[in-house]
Amino acid sequence: MVFVRKIKKHGKIYNYLYESKRVGDKVISVYKGKVNDKKKEVKQDILRGFNEILININRFIEKSEVESAKISYSNLLEEYNKISEKVNDEKKIELFNKTKDVYERLNDLN
Secondary structure, eight states: OOOEEEEEEEEEHHHHHEEEEEOOOEEEEEEEEEEEOOOOOOHHHHHHHHHHHHHHHHHHHHHHHHHHHHHHHHHHHHHHHHHHTSSHHHHHHHHHHHHHHHHHHHHHOO
């Protein structure tokens, strides 16, 4: 599990990222780095796989290839799960809405 630890130094609060791991019978906290509070734009490299799968699903839907679209949709969900850990909440909601739209279009085909 990853968590943020807030530490006060010289009147300022700093956020540090830690991960808890089980080692034998004990749980230890491992330092992962500083947390940057500024919002970062998501690099297109992270979203490339998601967008490619989304395009393929739309092609399958246009051709009424439901089975191929369903298989690609499961790949889309896996990619969404990978990406959702790396993006901010706004981008996560945007990706979720795209995934939901595809799901509704697939249901309409059935």
